[in-house]
Amino acid sequence: MNDTKTAAAASKVMPLGDDSDLPHIIVVGGGAGGLELATRLGDKLGKKGKAKISLVEKARTHIWKPLLHEIAAGSMDVSRHELAYQAQGYWHGFQFRYGEMTGIDRKKKLVFLAATYDEEGREITPVRAFKYDTLVIAIGCVGNAFDTPGVKEHAIMLDTPEEAERFNRRLINACVRAFAQEGPVRPAQLHVAIIGAGATGAELAAELHRTARGLVAYGLDRIDPEKDIKITLVEAADRIVPALPERIAKGVAEILRGLHVDIKTGARVVEVTAKGVKLANGDFIPSELVVWAAGVKGPDVLAHLDGLEVSRDGRLVVTDTLQTTRDPDIFAFGDCAYLVPKGADAPVPPRAQAAHQEASHLFTELQRRLRDEPLRPFRYRDFGSLVSLGDYSTVGNLMGFILGKSFFIEGLFARLMYRSLYKMHEMALHGPGKVILDTFSRMITRRTEPVVKLH
Numbered sequence: 150m151n152d153t154k155t156a157a158a159a160s161k162v163m164p165l166g167d168d169s170d171l172p173h174i175i176v177v178g179g180g181a182g183g184l185e186l187a188t189r190l191g192d193k194l195g196k197k198g199k200a201k202i203s204l205v206e207k208a209r210t211h212i213w214k215p216l217l218h219e220i221a222a223g224s225m226d227v228s229r230h231e232l233a234y235q236a237q238g239y240w241h242g243f244q245f246r247y248g249e250m251t252g253i254d255r256k257k258k259l260v261f262l263a264a265t266y267d268e269e270g271r272e273i274t275p276v277r278a279f280k281y282d283t284l285v286i287a288i289g290c291v292g293n294a295f296d297t298p299g300v301k302e303h304a305i306m307l308d309t310p311e312e313a314e315r316f317n318r319r320l321i322n323a324c325v326r327a328f329a330q331e332g333p334v335r336p337a338q339l340h341v342a343i344i345g346a347g348a349t350g351a352e353l354a355a356e357l358h359r360t361a362r363g364l365v366a367y368g369l370d371r372i373d374p375e376k377d378i379k380i381t382l383v384e385a386a387d388r389i390v391p392a393l394p395e396r397i398a399k400g401v402a403e404i405l406r407g408l409h410v411d412i413k414t415g416a417r418v419v420e421v422t423a424k425g426v427k428l429a430n431g432d433f434i435p436s437e438l439v440v441w442a443a444g445v446k447g448p449d450v451l452a453h454l455d456g457l458e459v460s461r462d463g464r465l466v467v468t469d470t471l472q473t474t475r476d477p478d479i480f481a482f483g484d485c486a487y488l489v490p491k492g493a494d495a496p497v498p499p500r501a502q503a504a505h506q507e508a509s510h511l512f513t514e515l516q517r518r519l520r521d522e523p524l525r526p527f528r529y530r531d532f533g534s535l536v537s538l539g540d541y542s543t544v545g546n547l548m549g550f551i552l553g554k555s556f557f558i559e560g561l562f563a564r565l566m567y568r569s570l571y572k573m574h575e576m577a578l579h580g581p582g583k584v585i586l587d588t589f590s591r592m593i594t595r596r597t598e599p600v601v602k603l604h
Contacts, residue, residue: 171201172519175260175281176243177250179206179234181213182483182504183287185577188241189512195242200519202242203279205262206234207249212310213574214289215501218349220313221440222356223320223364224539227310232578248274253284255455255476260284283478283515286465287508288451290484290499293444293462299421304439307349316440320357321364323438327377328369334377337435342426344418345443346384347392348536351401353440354382355538358408381411381434383426385443388414392498393534393545400544401536408541418443445499447485460487460496469526471511480515482507490529497529501570505577506530535567543567 174194176187187204194200210231212220219225238245248262258281265273292306300306305316320341327334341357343350362374372378382389382405389405389412390398402412417429421441426434447463458466458474465481466474467488473479484499486507497503510527517524535545543564575584 171198172282173201173203173280174283174285174515175203175205175246175279176285176287177205177260178287178289178483178485179204179208179211180287180289180483180504181501181574182508183285184211184232184234184237185505185508185574186285186287186511187243188237188578189508190515191238191241191243193512193516194519197242201244203244203246204234204238205246205248205250205260205279207247207263207265208309209234209247210310211237213501213571216571217307217310217313218353218356220310221307221316221320221353222360222539223317224356224360227314231310237578246277246279248277250286250288250450252450252453253455253479254278255457255479258282258284258478281478283480283518285511285515286451286454286479286481286485287483287504288448288485290445290464291448292441293446294441295444297418297421300441303421303423304344304441306441307353316438320361320438324361324364324369324372328371334372337425338437339372339377340379340381340425340434340436341438341440342381342383342434342436343440343442344383344421344426345441346382346386346389346412346414347442348390348534350382350384350440350442351390351405352537352539353442354380354405354410355408355541358410359539359541375409379411380409381413381436383416383418383428383434384412384414385417386414390536393536397534397536397544397546401538404538404542404544445484451485462487470514470524471507471527472524480511482511488527488529500534501574502532503529505573508577535570537564537567 174190176183183204187202191202195202210233212227212231216225216230220227234245246262248265250260251263252261253259259278260281262277264276267273291308294300305312307313323339327338343354357380361378365372365374388395388398389402405412418426419429420427421439425436426439428434447459447465451463451465452459456475457479460466464485464487467481467486468474469488469491471480471482471486473481483504488497489495490497506529507527514524533546535543537543572584
Protein backbone atom coordinates (compact mmCIF):
# COMPACT_ATOMS: atom_id res chain seq x y z
CA MET A 150 0.00 0.00 0.00
CA ASN A 151 1.45 3.33 -1.05
CA ASP A 152 -0.37 6.36 0.37
CA THR A 153 -3.38 7.57 2.34
CA LYS A 154 -5.66 7.51 -0.71
CA THR A 155 -4.90 3.88 -1.47
CA ALA A 156 -5.27 3.04 2.20
CA ALA A 157 -8.76 4.52 2.13
CA ALA A 158 -9.51 2.54 -1.02
CA ALA A 159 -8.59 -0.74 0.64
CA SER A 160 -11.97 -0.78 2.36
CA LYS A 161 -13.75 -0.07 -0.96
CA VAL A 162 -12.89 -3.14 -3.01
CA MET A 163 -15.44 -3.22 -5.80
CA PRO A 164 -17.59 -6.36 -6.12
CA LEU A 165 -17.12 -8.32 -9.32
CA GLY A 166 -20.65 -9.68 -9.59
CA ASP A 167 -22.00 -13.23 -9.54
CA ASP A 168 -18.94 -14.62 -11.31
CA SER A 169 -16.42 -13.16 -8.84
CA ASP A 170 -15.17 -16.66 -8.04
CA LEU A 171 -13.63 -16.76 -11.52
CA PRO A 172 -9.93 -15.92 -11.88
CA HIS A 173 -9.64 -12.19 -12.45
CA ILE A 174 -7.10 -10.79 -14.93
CA ILE A 175 -6.69 -7.01 -14.81
CA VAL A 176 -4.87 -5.25 -17.65
CA VAL A 177 -3.78 -1.72 -16.74
CA GLY A 178 -3.23 0.49 -19.77
CA GLY A 179 -5.27 0.68 -22.97
CA GLY A 180 -2.51 1.44 -25.44
CA ALA A 181 -1.76 -0.68 -28.49
CA GLY A 182 -0.58 -3.72 -26.53
CA GLY A 183 -2.92 -3.47 -23.54
CA LEU A 184 -6.09 -3.06 -25.60
CA GLU A 185 -5.11 -5.85 -27.97
CA LEU A 186 -4.50 -8.19 -25.03
CA ALA A 187 -7.74 -7.30 -23.22
CA THR A 188 -9.72 -7.70 -26.45
CA ARG A 189 -8.30 -11.14 -27.24
CA LEU A 190 -8.60 -12.36 -23.64
CA GLY A 191 -12.17 -11.09 -23.50
CA ASP A 192 -13.10 -12.95 -26.68
CA LYS A 193 -11.38 -16.15 -25.57
CA LEU A 194 -12.03 -16.22 -21.82
CA GLY A 195 -14.43 -13.45 -20.82
CA LYS A 196 -17.24 -14.29 -23.23
CA LYS A 197 -16.98 -17.99 -22.39
CA GLY A 198 -17.09 -17.46 -18.62
CA LYS A 199 -13.62 -18.88 -18.06
CA ALA A 200 -12.17 -15.74 -16.47
CA LYS A 201 -13.07 -12.19 -15.53
CA ILE A 202 -11.18 -9.71 -17.73
CA SER A 203 -10.90 -6.02 -16.84
CA LEU A 204 -9.14 -3.14 -18.56
CA VAL A 205 -8.11 -0.12 -16.48
CA GLU A 206 -7.45 3.10 -18.39
CA LYS A 207 -7.47 6.80 -17.44
CA ALA A 208 -8.75 7.86 -20.88
CA ARG A 209 -12.10 6.96 -22.38
CA THR A 210 -11.00 6.47 -25.98
CA HIS A 211 -8.06 4.80 -27.68
CA ILE A 212 -5.79 6.19 -30.41
CA TRP A 213 -2.83 4.28 -31.80
CA LYS A 214 0.13 6.22 -30.38
CA PRO A 215 2.26 6.23 -33.58
CA LEU A 216 -0.47 8.44 -35.09
CA LEU A 217 -0.01 11.27 -32.56
CA HIS A 218 2.32 13.23 -34.82
CA GLU A 219 -0.43 13.29 -37.48
CA ILE A 220 -2.91 14.61 -34.92
CA ALA A 221 -0.44 17.30 -33.84
CA ALA A 222 0.12 18.37 -37.44
CA GLY A 223 -3.62 18.37 -38.18
CA SER A 224 -3.43 15.81 -40.97
CA MET A 225 -5.69 13.32 -39.19
CA ASP A 226 -9.17 13.67 -37.72
CA VAL A 227 -9.15 12.05 -34.28
CA SER A 228 -12.87 11.28 -34.34
CA ARG A 229 -12.43 8.93 -37.30
CA HIS A 230 -9.78 6.83 -35.60
CA GLU A 231 -10.56 6.85 -31.87
CA LEU A 232 -12.20 3.85 -30.23
CA ALA A 233 -14.36 3.98 -27.09
CA TYR A 234 -13.11 1.53 -24.47
CA GLN A 235 -16.60 1.06 -23.04
CA ALA A 236 -17.95 -0.08 -26.41
CA GLN A 237 -14.95 -2.30 -27.13
CA GLY A 238 -15.42 -4.01 -23.78
CA TYR A 239 -19.11 -4.61 -24.51
CA TRP A 240 -18.31 -6.11 -27.91
CA HIS A 241 -15.42 -8.27 -26.74
CA GLY A 242 -16.23 -9.57 -23.28
CA PHE A 243 -14.13 -7.43 -20.93
CA GLN A 244 -15.05 -4.84 -18.30
CA PHE A 245 -13.75 -1.30 -18.75
CA ARG A 246 -12.69 0.42 -15.52
CA TYR A 247 -12.30 4.17 -15.93
CA GLY A 248 -9.51 5.66 -13.81
CA GLU A 249 -5.78 6.03 -13.31
CA MET A 250 -3.76 3.47 -11.36
CA THR A 251 -2.21 5.09 -8.27
CA GLY A 252 -0.72 2.04 -6.53
CA ILE A 253 -1.07 -1.64 -5.66
CA ASP A 254 -1.08 -3.88 -2.59
CA ARG A 255 0.76 -7.06 -3.57
CA LYS A 256 -0.13 -8.94 -0.39
CA LYS A 257 -3.88 -8.33 -0.74
CA LYS A 258 -3.68 -8.34 -4.56
CA LEU A 259 -5.38 -5.00 -4.99
CA VAL A 260 -4.92 -2.34 -7.64
CA PHE A 261 -5.96 1.20 -6.66
CA LEU A 262 -7.57 3.78 -8.92
CA ALA A 263 -7.77 7.54 -8.45
CA ALA A 264 -11.10 9.34 -8.48
CA THR A 265 -12.20 10.84 -11.80
CA TYR A 266 -13.89 14.20 -12.37
CA ASP A 267 -15.78 15.96 -15.16
CA GLU A 268 -15.00 19.38 -16.65
CA GLU A 269 -17.00 21.12 -13.88
CA GLY A 270 -15.03 19.36 -11.15
CA ARG A 271 -17.81 16.98 -10.17
CA GLU A 272 -16.77 13.47 -9.19
CA ILE A 273 -17.53 10.76 -11.73
CA THR A 274 -16.00 7.76 -9.99
CA PRO A 275 -14.58 7.65 -6.44
CA VAL A 276 -11.22 6.33 -5.30
CA ARG A 277 -11.56 2.58 -5.85
CA ALA A 278 -9.71 -0.70 -5.49
CA PHE A 279 -10.11 -3.90 -7.51
CA LYS A 280 -8.91 -7.35 -6.55
CA TYR A 281 -6.87 -9.32 -9.08
CA ASP A 282 -5.45 -12.80 -9.46
CA THR A 283 -3.18 -11.75 -12.32
CA LEU A 284 -2.18 -8.16 -12.95
CA VAL A 285 -0.76 -7.02 -16.31
CA ILE A 286 0.73 -3.52 -16.50
CA ALA A 287 0.99 -1.90 -19.93
CA ILE A 288 0.84 1.85 -19.30
CA GLY A 289 3.58 2.80 -21.76
CA CYS A 290 6.18 5.54 -21.36
CA VAL A 291 6.05 9.32 -21.11
CA GLY A 292 8.33 12.03 -22.42
CA ASN A 293 11.49 12.73 -20.44
CA ALA A 294 12.30 16.42 -20.08
CA PHE A 295 15.49 15.63 -18.13
CA ASP A 296 14.55 18.47 -15.71
CA THR A 297 15.21 21.02 -18.45
CA PRO A 298 13.97 24.46 -17.33
CA GLY A 299 10.96 25.83 -19.16
CA VAL A 300 9.76 22.62 -20.80
CA LYS A 301 6.56 22.34 -18.77
CA GLU A 302 5.74 26.03 -19.23
CA HIS A 303 6.59 26.57 -22.88
CA ALA A 304 6.75 23.22 -24.71
CA ILE A 305 4.22 20.52 -25.50
CA MET A 306 4.95 16.82 -25.28
CA LEU A 307 3.12 14.31 -27.46
CA ASP A 308 2.31 11.60 -24.92
CA THR A 309 -1.47 11.71 -25.38
CA PRO A 310 -4.03 12.64 -28.06
CA GLU A 311 -5.07 15.59 -25.88
CA GLU A 312 -1.54 17.00 -25.97
CA ALA A 313 -1.29 16.44 -29.72
CA GLU A 314 -4.60 18.25 -30.25
CA ARG A 315 -3.44 21.06 -27.96
CA PHE A 316 -0.38 21.64 -30.12
CA ASN A 317 -2.52 21.56 -33.26
CA ARG A 318 -4.85 24.21 -31.81
CA ARG A 319 -1.82 26.30 -30.84
CA LEU A 320 -0.48 26.04 -34.40
CA ILE A 321 -3.82 26.97 -35.98
CA ASN A 322 -4.31 29.89 -33.58
CA ALA A 323 -0.79 31.14 -34.29
CA CYS A 324 -1.47 31.16 -38.04
CA VAL A 325 -4.84 32.89 -37.68
CA ARG A 326 -3.33 35.42 -35.26
CA ALA A 327 -0.50 36.20 -37.67
CA PHE A 328 -2.98 36.63 -40.52
CA ALA A 329 -5.33 38.92 -38.56
CA GLN A 330 -2.78 41.17 -36.86
CA GLU A 331 -2.13 44.65 -38.22
CA GLY A 332 1.62 44.41 -38.62
CA PRO A 333 3.73 41.86 -40.51
CA VAL A 334 4.53 38.41 -39.16
CA ARG A 335 7.12 38.75 -36.40
CA PRO A 336 10.42 36.89 -36.63
CA ALA A 337 9.96 33.41 -35.05
CA GLN A 338 6.20 33.96 -34.64
CA LEU A 339 5.47 30.92 -36.83
CA HIS A 340 8.69 29.02 -36.25
CA VAL A 341 8.40 25.48 -34.84
CA ALA A 342 11.23 23.89 -32.87
CA ILE A 343 11.02 20.11 -32.43
CA ILE A 344 13.31 18.87 -29.66
CA GLY A 345 14.27 15.28 -30.33
CA ALA A 346 14.90 13.87 -33.80
CA GLY A 347 13.82 10.32 -33.23
CA ALA A 348 11.16 8.79 -35.43
CA THR A 349 8.40 10.90 -33.86
CA GLY A 350 10.28 14.18 -34.27
CA ALA A 351 11.30 13.45 -37.86
CA GLU A 352 7.79 12.35 -38.84
CA LEU A 353 6.27 15.42 -37.20
CA ALA A 354 8.64 17.73 -39.08
CA ALA A 355 7.54 16.33 -42.44
CA GLU A 356 3.84 16.42 -41.57
CA LEU A 357 4.09 20.01 -40.32
CA HIS A 358 5.77 21.12 -43.53
CA ARG A 359 2.76 19.94 -45.52
CA THR A 360 -0.08 20.91 -43.17
CA ALA A 361 1.27 24.38 -42.36
CA ARG A 362 1.19 25.15 -46.07
CA GLY A 363 -2.27 23.64 -46.25
CA LEU A 364 -3.48 26.03 -43.55
CA VAL A 365 -2.14 28.99 -45.51
CA ALA A 366 -3.83 27.74 -48.67
CA TYR A 367 -7.25 27.94 -46.96
CA GLY A 368 -7.36 31.73 -47.15
CA LEU A 369 -4.52 32.88 -44.87
CA ASP A 370 -2.81 34.47 -47.84
CA ARG A 371 -0.97 37.17 -45.85
CA ILE A 372 1.39 34.45 -44.62
CA ASP A 373 4.27 33.41 -46.87
CA PRO A 374 4.99 29.77 -45.94
CA GLU A 375 8.47 29.84 -47.46
CA LYS A 376 9.52 32.96 -45.53
CA ASP A 377 7.34 33.02 -42.40
CA ILE A 378 7.14 29.31 -41.46
CA LYS A 379 10.33 27.57 -40.41
CA ILE A 380 10.79 24.12 -38.84
CA THR A 381 13.91 23.30 -36.83
CA LEU A 382 14.71 19.74 -35.72
CA VAL A 383 17.08 19.57 -32.73
CA GLU A 384 18.91 16.39 -31.70
CA ALA A 385 21.53 15.90 -28.97
CA ALA A 386 23.08 12.89 -30.74
CA ASP A 387 25.40 13.22 -33.72
CA ARG A 388 22.66 12.23 -36.21
CA ILE A 389 18.88 12.12 -36.42
CA VAL A 390 16.87 8.94 -35.66
CA PRO A 391 19.93 7.64 -33.74
CA ALA A 392 18.19 4.42 -32.66
CA LEU A 393 17.78 3.29 -36.28
CA PRO A 394 20.40 2.15 -38.83
CA GLU A 395 22.61 4.90 -40.25
CA ARG A 396 21.37 4.39 -43.80
CA ILE A 397 17.81 5.16 -42.68
CA ALA A 398 19.03 8.25 -40.85
CA LYS A 399 20.79 9.52 -43.98
CA GLY A 400 17.70 8.91 -46.11
CA VAL A 401 15.43 10.73 -43.65
CA ALA A 402 17.84 13.64 -43.31
CA GLU A 403 18.10 14.03 -47.07
CA ILE A 404 14.34 14.22 -47.49
CA LEU A 405 13.87 16.66 -44.60
CA ARG A 406 16.61 18.97 -45.87
CA GLY A 407 14.87 18.92 -49.24
CA LEU A 408 11.83 20.29 -47.41
CA HIS A 409 14.02 23.05 -45.94
CA VAL A 410 13.78 21.64 -42.43
CA ASP A 411 16.73 22.99 -40.42
CA ILE A 412 18.46 20.02 -38.75
CA LYS A 413 20.74 20.64 -35.77
CA THR A 414 22.59 17.60 -34.41
CA GLY A 415 24.95 17.43 -31.46
CA ALA A 416 22.78 20.15 -29.93
CA ARG A 417 21.78 19.82 -26.28
CA VAL A 418 18.89 21.98 -25.06
CA VAL A 419 19.47 23.70 -21.70
CA GLU A 420 16.32 25.85 -21.51
CA VAL A 421 13.03 26.50 -23.27
CA THR A 422 11.63 30.04 -23.08
CA ALA A 423 8.56 31.80 -24.42
CA LYS A 424 10.69 33.12 -27.27
CA GLY A 425 12.69 30.03 -28.19
CA VAL A 426 15.22 27.38 -27.24
CA LYS A 427 18.66 27.83 -25.65
CA LEU A 428 21.42 25.34 -26.50
CA ALA A 429 24.40 24.28 -24.44
CA ASN A 430 26.85 25.86 -26.92
CA GLY A 431 25.24 29.27 -26.38
CA ASP A 432 23.14 29.32 -29.56
CA PHE A 433 19.50 30.41 -29.44
CA ILE A 434 16.75 29.08 -31.71
CA PRO A 435 13.94 31.66 -32.01
CA SER A 436 10.61 29.84 -31.90
CA GLU A 437 7.23 30.47 -30.31
CA LEU A 438 6.02 26.92 -30.98
CA VAL A 439 8.03 24.16 -29.29
CA VAL A 440 7.42 20.39 -29.24
CA TRP A 441 9.42 18.19 -26.85
CA ALA A 442 9.93 14.73 -28.35
CA ALA A 443 13.29 13.86 -26.77
CA GLY A 444 13.67 10.85 -24.51
CA VAL A 445 11.24 8.59 -22.71
CA LYS A 446 10.89 7.28 -19.18
CA GLY A 447 8.50 5.18 -17.17
CA PRO A 448 5.52 6.99 -15.62
CA ASP A 449 6.21 8.08 -12.04
CA VAL A 450 3.67 5.64 -10.60
CA LEU A 451 5.86 2.66 -11.57
CA ALA A 452 8.42 3.62 -8.94
CA HIS A 453 5.75 3.34 -6.23
CA LEU A 454 4.19 -0.04 -6.90
CA ASP A 455 4.76 -1.77 -3.56
CA GLY A 456 8.45 -2.45 -4.11
CA LEU A 457 8.48 -3.71 -7.70
CA GLU A 458 11.90 -3.35 -9.33
CA VAL A 459 12.37 -0.50 -11.80
CA SER A 460 15.21 0.35 -14.20
CA ARG A 461 17.21 3.57 -14.19
CA ASP A 462 14.72 5.12 -16.62
CA GLY A 463 11.78 4.18 -14.41
CA ARG A 464 10.45 1.12 -16.26
CA LEU A 465 9.41 -2.17 -14.63
CA VAL A 466 12.13 -4.81 -14.84
CA VAL A 467 10.74 -8.14 -16.08
CA THR A 468 12.03 -11.65 -16.68
CA ASP A 469 11.90 -13.42 -20.03
CA THR A 470 8.37 -14.59 -19.20
CA LEU A 471 7.36 -10.91 -18.85
CA GLN A 472 6.74 -11.39 -15.12
CA THR A 473 8.07 -8.70 -12.81
CA THR A 474 11.21 -9.77 -10.98
CA ARG A 475 9.67 -9.55 -7.49
CA ASP A 476 6.13 -10.82 -8.06
CA PRO A 477 5.19 -13.66 -10.44
CA ASP A 478 1.51 -12.64 -10.31
CA ILE A 479 2.31 -9.28 -11.93
CA PHE A 480 3.32 -8.99 -15.58
CA ALA A 481 4.48 -5.94 -17.53
CA PHE A 482 4.97 -5.44 -21.25
CA GLY A 483 5.18 -2.77 -23.91
CA ASP A 484 7.07 0.49 -23.43
CA CYS A 485 6.75 0.40 -19.62
CA ALA A 486 8.64 -2.92 -19.36
CA TYR A 487 12.42 -3.29 -19.24
CA LEU A 488 13.53 -6.64 -20.65
CA VAL A 489 17.07 -7.51 -21.67
CA PRO A 490 16.84 -10.81 -23.60
CA LYS A 491 19.38 -13.50 -22.82
CA GLY A 492 22.55 -12.90 -24.78
CA ALA A 493 21.59 -9.30 -25.62
CA ASP A 494 23.31 -6.17 -24.35
CA ALA A 495 20.31 -3.86 -24.77
CA PRO A 496 16.64 -4.03 -23.74
CA VAL A 497 13.79 -4.74 -26.13
CA PRO A 498 13.13 -1.35 -27.82
CA PRO A 499 9.97 0.61 -27.02
CA ARG A 500 8.28 0.09 -30.38
CA ALA A 501 4.78 -0.78 -31.49
CA GLN A 502 5.95 -4.06 -33.02
CA ALA A 503 7.42 -5.14 -29.65
CA ALA A 504 4.16 -4.39 -27.82
CA HIS A 505 2.20 -6.31 -30.47
CA GLN A 506 4.48 -9.35 -30.18
CA GLU A 507 4.35 -9.27 -26.37
CA ALA A 508 0.55 -8.98 -26.38
CA SER A 509 0.31 -12.04 -28.62
CA HIS A 510 2.74 -13.93 -26.39
CA LEU A 511 0.85 -13.10 -23.18
CA PHE A 512 -2.48 -14.00 -24.77
CA THR A 513 -1.21 -17.57 -25.06
CA GLU A 514 0.81 -17.70 -21.85
CA LEU A 515 -1.92 -16.35 -19.55
CA GLN A 516 -4.14 -19.19 -20.72
CA ARG A 517 -1.35 -21.62 -19.85
CA ARG A 518 -1.10 -19.98 -16.44
CA LEU A 519 -4.80 -20.59 -15.80
CA ARG A 520 -4.16 -24.27 -16.60
CA ASP A 521 -1.19 -24.32 -14.18
CA GLU A 522 1.21 -25.02 -17.04
CA PRO A 523 4.77 -23.61 -17.04
CA LEU A 524 5.24 -20.31 -18.84
CA ARG A 525 7.45 -20.10 -21.92
CA PRO A 526 9.94 -17.28 -22.47
CA PHE A 527 9.22 -14.39 -24.81
CA ARG A 528 11.40 -14.09 -27.92
CA TYR A 529 11.53 -10.69 -29.63
CA ARG A 530 11.91 -10.64 -33.42
CA ASP A 531 12.97 -7.38 -35.02
CA PHE A 532 11.09 -7.07 -38.32
CA GLY A 533 12.79 -3.80 -39.17
CA SER A 534 12.04 -0.09 -38.79
CA LEU A 535 10.08 2.41 -40.84
CA VAL A 536 9.90 6.20 -40.72
CA SER A 537 6.93 7.81 -42.46
CA LEU A 538 7.47 11.31 -43.79
CA GLY A 539 3.86 11.83 -44.76
CA ASP A 540 3.10 12.32 -48.45
CA TYR A 541 6.77 12.94 -49.22
CA SER A 542 8.23 9.47 -48.62
CA THR A 543 8.68 6.55 -46.27
CA VAL A 544 12.06 4.96 -45.61
CA GLY A 545 13.16 2.00 -43.52
CA ASN A 546 14.54 -1.49 -43.45
CA LEU A 547 13.02 -4.96 -43.32
CA MET A 548 14.74 -7.91 -41.73
CA GLY A 549 15.23 -10.95 -43.98
CA PHE A 550 15.20 -13.92 -41.65
CA ILE A 551 16.00 -16.48 -44.33
CA LEU A 552 19.21 -14.78 -45.46
CA GLY A 553 19.85 -13.03 -42.17
CA LYS A 554 20.16 -9.65 -43.86
CA SER A 555 18.47 -6.28 -43.60
CA PHE A 556 16.88 -4.78 -46.71
CA PHE A 557 16.61 -1.01 -47.21
CA ILE A 558 13.24 0.08 -48.61
CA GLU A 559 11.69 3.42 -49.50
CA GLY A 560 8.88 5.01 -51.48
CA LEU A 561 5.47 3.49 -52.12
CA PHE A 562 6.36 -0.02 -50.94
CA ALA A 563 7.74 1.32 -47.67
CA ARG A 564 4.63 3.48 -47.21
CA LEU A 565 2.36 0.47 -47.72
CA MET A 566 4.39 -1.50 -45.17
CA TYR A 567 4.08 1.38 -42.67
CA ARG A 568 0.32 1.58 -43.13
CA SER A 569 0.06 -2.18 -42.76
CA LEU A 570 1.32 -1.86 -39.18
CA TYR A 571 -1.74 0.19 -38.30
CA LYS A 572 -4.01 -2.21 -40.17
CA MET A 573 -2.53 -5.11 -38.16
CA HIS A 574 -3.44 -3.23 -34.98
CA GLU A 575 -6.97 -2.59 -36.21
CA MET A 576 -7.34 -6.23 -37.26
CA ALA A 577 -6.38 -7.34 -33.74
CA LEU A 578 -9.12 -5.11 -32.32
CA HIS A 579 -11.94 -5.50 -34.85
CA GLY A 580 -11.32 -8.38 -37.23
CA PRO A 581 -10.95 -8.18 -41.04
CA GLY A 582 -14.56 -7.38 -41.99
CA LYS A 583 -14.89 -4.16 -40.00
CA VAL A 584 -11.38 -3.01 -40.96
CA ILE A 585 -12.13 -3.37 -44.67
CA LEU A 586 -15.40 -1.44 -44.38
CA ASP A 587 -13.80 1.31 -42.27
CA THR A 588 -10.92 1.65 -44.73
CA PHE A 589 -13.27 2.19 -47.68
CA SER A 590 -15.37 4.59 -45.61
CA ARG A 591 -12.32 6.73 -44.75
CA MET A 592 -11.20 6.76 -48.38
CA ILE A 593 -14.59 8.07 -49.50
CA THR A 594 -15.12 10.70 -46.80
CA ARG A 595 -11.54 11.98 -47.08
CA ARG A 596 -12.37 13.36 -50.54
CA THR A 597 -15.06 15.64 -49.07
CA GLU A 598 -13.02 17.04 -46.16
CA PRO A 599 -10.16 19.56 -45.86
CA VAL A 600 -6.71 17.96 -46.08
CA VAL A 601 -5.80 19.63 -42.77
CA LYS A 602 -7.77 20.21 -39.59
CA LEU A 603 -8.95 23.83 -39.43
CA HIS A 604 -10.32 24.02 -35.87
